[in-house]
Amino acid sequence: MFKKKKTFFIFTVVILFSLLLTGVVSAQPTTFLSIATGGTSGTYYPIGGAIAKVLNENIENLNASAQSTGASVTNTRLIYNQEVELAILQNDIANYAIKGERQFEGNQVNNMQGIAALYPEVIQIIVRDDANIKSIADLKGKSVAVGAPGSGAEANASQILSLFGLDYEDIDEDYLSFGEAASRLKDRQIDAAFLTAGIPTAAVMDVAATQSISLLKFSDQEIKALNEAYPYLTGVTVPAGTYNGLETDVQTVALQAILVVDSDLSEELVYNITQAIFENRETLIAAHARAKDITLEGAKTGMTVDLHPGAQKYYQELK
Missing domain, CATH: 3.40.190.10 (Periplasmic binding protein-like II)
Structure with a gap:
C-alpha cells in the first residue's frame, strides 16, 4: 500500500513539473504593450523607449516596446484602430481627434484617454x-x-x-x-x-x-x-x-506632448503605468533631458482628452 502511494506521489510531482516546463501552469500571462512614438531623430522615440524600459522594469508580467512611427496623426489612428495601446502625440491633434474636427472630420476617435502631459x-x-x-x-x-x-x-x-x-x-x-x-x-x-x-x-x-x-x-x-x-x-x-x-x-x-492610452486598458494596469512613470523619472531623464518637464505638478497641464480612470486614481491618491 505504501509503495502505491509513493509511486502515485512521484507520478504527480513529475506531471506537475512537466506542466511547469511546458508553460501550462504559470504565474500570470504576459501583457504586451506597444507605444507609438515618432521618428528616430525626434524626441518622441527616446522618451517612448525610456517609458517602455521603466514599465518593463517595474510592472510584473509586462512586455512594453516603443515603435517608431509617423508621429501624432498616425499615432492617433493607431490608437483608434487598436494597433497600439499607448501613444505620444500633440495635444492639439488629440483634441481634434476626439472632437472629429479638421483631419479627423467624420472619423471621431472615441477610445482615447490621457495618462499625463509630458513636455512642451x-x-x-x-x-x-x-x-x-x-x-x-x-x-x-x-x-x-x-x-x-x-x-x-x-x-x-x-x-x-x-x-x-x-x-x-x-x-x-x-x-x-x-x-x-x-x-x-x-x-x-x-x-x-x-x-x-x-x-x-x-x-x-x-x-x-x-x-x-x-x-x-x-x-x-x-x-x-x-x-x-x-x-x-x-x-x-x-x-x-x-x-x-x-x-x-x-x-x-x-x-504640449501628451501620453495617451487605449481606453479599453484596465484601471489597474493604467494605474501601474502612471505610477511607474512618475516614480522612475530619473530613468526617463537619463534618456532625454526633456523628461525633466515630466512632473506631477504639470501632469494635467495641456491635457486635451479625459484622463483614464487608472491615471485619475493615481493622481487622486497623491492629494
Whole structure:
C-alpha cells in the first residue's frame, strides 16, 4: 500500500513539473504593450523607449516596446484602430481627434484617454543661413520640408503658413521626417524645415554641427495672432546655445506632448503605468533631458482628452 502511494506521489510531482516546463501552469500571462512614438531623430522615440524600459522594469508580467512611427496623426489612428495601446502625440491633434474636427472630420476617435502631459513641443522653423530667409514670407518659392505625412509637424506647418497668407502652392513642399529633413539640409537640397519637437532636437543638433543655420522667430504680435487662431500654440523661447551657432534667444511657439492610452486598458494596469512613470523619472531623464518637464505638478497641464480612470486614481491618491 505504501509503495502505491509513493509511486502515485512521484507520478504527480513529475506531471506537475512537466506542466511547469511546458508553460501550462504559470504565474500570470504576459501583457504586451506597444507605444507609438515618432521618428528616430525626434524626441518622441527616446522618451517612448525610456517609458517602455521603466514599465518593463517595474510592472510584473509586462512586455512594453516603443515603435517608431509617423508621429501624432498616425499615432492617433493607431490608437483608434487598436494597433497600439499607448501613444505620444500633440495635444492639439488629440483634441481634434476626439472632437472629429479638421483631419479627423467624420472619423471621431472615441477610445482615447490621457495618462499625463509630458513636455512642451517647440515649433522650430530651421533655415539655412545662406538661403536668405528671415521671415515666413521669405519661404515663398523656397524648398521646404513640412514634416512627415500624418505628423503633427506637418499639421503645424500648414496652419502657420496659412496664417501668414501662404499655402503649399507657394512653396516647394517636401514631406520629410526629422531625420530626412536634416539630411537634406546638410546636403543643401532644401532651404528650410518645420519641426515640432522637444528641444534640443537630435536632428537639429546634427545639422547645426556641420551647417550654419538659424531659427525663424516670431514677434509678440505674431504669437498673439497664432494663439488666437490656434489656442494650443503659446509663446516660448529657445535659449541661446541650444544649438551650435545659436547665439541669441529665439521666440517661437509651442504646444504640449501628451501620453495617451487605449481606453479599453484596465484601471489597474493604467494605474501601474502612471505610477511607474512618475516614480522612475530619473530613468526617463537619463534618456532625454526633456523628461525633466515630466512632473506631477504639470501632469494635467495641456491635457486635451479625459484622463483614464487608472491615471485619475493615481493622481487622486497623491492629494
